[in-house]
Amino acid sequence: xxxxxxxxxxxxxxxxxxxxxxxxxxxxxxxxxxxxxxxxxxxxxxxxxxxxxxxxxxxxxxxxxxxxxxxxxxxxxxxxxxxxxxxxxxxxxxxxxxxxxxxxxxxxxxxxxxxxxxxxxxxxxxxxxxxxxxxxxxxxxxxxxxxxxxxxxxxxxxxxxxxxxxxxxxxxxxxxxxxxxxxxxxxxxxxxxxxxxxxxxxxxxxxxxxxxxxx
Amino acid sequence: xxxxxxxxxxxxxxxxxxxxxxxxxxxxxxxxxxxxxxxxxxxxxxxxxxxxxxxxxxxxxxxxxxxxxxxxxxxxxxxxxxxxxxxxxxxxxxxxxxxxxxxxxxxxxxxxxxxxxxxxxxxxxxxxxxxxxxxxxxxxxxxxxxxxxxxxxxxxxxxxxxxxxxxxxxxxxxxxxxxxxxxxxxxxxxxxxxxxxxxxxxxxxxxxxxxxxxx
Numbered sequence: 036x037x038x039x040x041x042x043x044x045x046x047x048x049x050x051x052x053x054x055x056x057x058x059x060x061x062x063x064x065x066x067x068x069x070x071x072x073x074x075x076x077x078x079x080x081x082x083x084x085x086x087x088x089x090x091x092x093x094x095x096x097x098x099x100x101x102x103x104x105x106x107x108x109x110x111x112x113x114x115x116x117x118x119x120x121x122x123x124x125x126x127x128x129x130x131x132x133x134x135x136x137x138x139x140x141x142x143x144x145x146x147x148x149x150x151x152x153x154x155x156x157x158x159x160x161x162x163x164x165x166x167x168x169x170x171x172x173x174x175x176x177x178x179x180x181x182x183x184x185x186x187x188x189x190x191x192x193x194x195x196x197x198x199x200x201x202x203x204x205x206x207x208x209x210x211x212x213x214x215x216x217x218x219x220x221x222x223x224x225x226x227x228x229x230x231x232x233x234x235x236x237x238x239x240x241x242x243x244x245x246x247x248x249x250x
Numbered sequence: 251x252x253x254x255x256x257x258x259x260x261x262x263x264x265x266x267x268x269x270x271x272x273x274x275x276x277x278x279x280x281x282x283x284x285x286x287x288x289x290x291x292x293x294x295x296x297x298x299x300x301x302x303x304x305x306x307x308x309x310x311x312x313x314x315x316x317x318x319x320x321x322x323x324x325x326x327x328x329x330x331x332x333x334x335x336x337x338x339x340x341x342x343x344x345x346x347x348x349x350x351x352x353x354x355x356x357x358x359x360x361x362x363x364x365x366x367x368x369x370x371x372x373x374x375x376x377x378x379x380x381x382x383x384x385x386x387x388x389x390x391x392x393x394x395x396x397x398x399x400x401x402x403x404x405x406x407x408x409x410x411x412x413x414x415x416x417x418x419x420x421x422x423x424x425x426x427x428x429x430x431x432x433x434x435x436x437x438x439x440x441x442x443x444x445x446x447x448x449x450x451x452x453x454x455x456x457x458x459x460x461x462x463x464x465x
Contacts (some may be wrong), residue, residue, distance in 0.1 A: 046264070204261075211439065216434070235455065
């Protein structure tokens with residue numbers, strides 16, 4: 036399956052904050068959307084110091100890493116560098132051992148050599164479009180799921196192409212006000228999607244969207 | 251207080267369906283957004299035959315009628331007639347005894363005499379804008395709350411003018427795909443609003459938005 040998991044969206048429909056930068060990789064204030072994730076045991080194990088909470092939000096966060104064989108990321112998810120790569124010094128936001136542990140395909144207009152990191156993550160830079168990235172990711176995933184990690188623009192492109200089978204959004208009841216809209220101008224219903232489930236968590240409502248079965 | 255209560259919005263941010271008509275007063279398919287309301291005891295008492303459910307959704311629906319002294323409605327909420335009133339035969343969607351029981355101010359570009367209905371509802375037709383309607387509604391409400399009933403366009407106008415103190419949205423986890431967007435192009439954060447509470451109901455998430463206190 037091609038999936039999106041644990042993707043945060045604000046009440047007013049934003050999938051990223053305004054003005055992405057090195058200081059604000061998800062855009063300004065988007066951490067407020069991610070606040071459902073930070074207290075979970077999953078997040079605390081990866082980046083934190085505490086034990087973390089083990090409720091519904093944590094359960095959904097755990098599931099979001101199940102059975103993944105490859106990831107696809109938009110370039111802004113990989114880093115703040117725009118235009119041609121000046122050198123190979125930028126190696127992602129995550130340090131020496133990124134949390135992927137599988138091949139990760141990064142969409143970009145600028146070629147770059149694959150980048151092998153500790154712990155099984157290898158970044159491949161795909162310059163010939165979303166369908167090519169998906170084909171490569173599927174081949175690399177070896178029958179497991181391919182997770183499209185974001186950002187909002189990347190998810191919108193794959194949705195528009197009807198290439199995603201299942202999406203899990205974590206809808207945070209906060210107002211972003213501005214940023215990158217996730218649903219705007221996208222007729223998900225006409226594209227064949229429907230809500231399969233919604234699960235209230237401690238700090239977000241988890242909504243599962245699936246492509247309708249063809250009759 | 252000037253309030254919006256129990257206003258339905260879809261996951262993808264629509265506050266009304268496409269193609270409003272006599273058959274579909276809320277636009278096509280918007281009944282799917284209202285499905286949280288239909289099973290409640292409040293709704294069943296007004297329009298139904300059954301007892302209705304008494305959970306969180308019903309509690310929020312009950313509260314939505316508390317302490318109301320007047321309503322404001324956009325013209326489409328009052329009826330499907332567009333342009334000048336051809337006659338006075340259209341008396342609203344609700345039959346002889348509408349569920350308001352207080353003065354209701356209808357925004358329109360076309361003058362019409364007030365319309366007194368059974369049970370205390372009287373419709374007044376306001377042709378000189380949203381601020382005038384609010385002024386008249388406040389005077390009529392005698393210290394109680396003024397509820398802005400909708401539709402989406404009317405709520406957006408009052409939000410843009412920062413005239414609403416508190417909003418309760420019932421966010422339904424369904425995809426409308428098209429219709430009238432509620433949040434699109436509206437920076438609620440910059441307008442001074444923030445989420446005060448969110449309460450998961452049986453079929454909707456109830457989100458309370460309030461104007462921030464001035465420092």
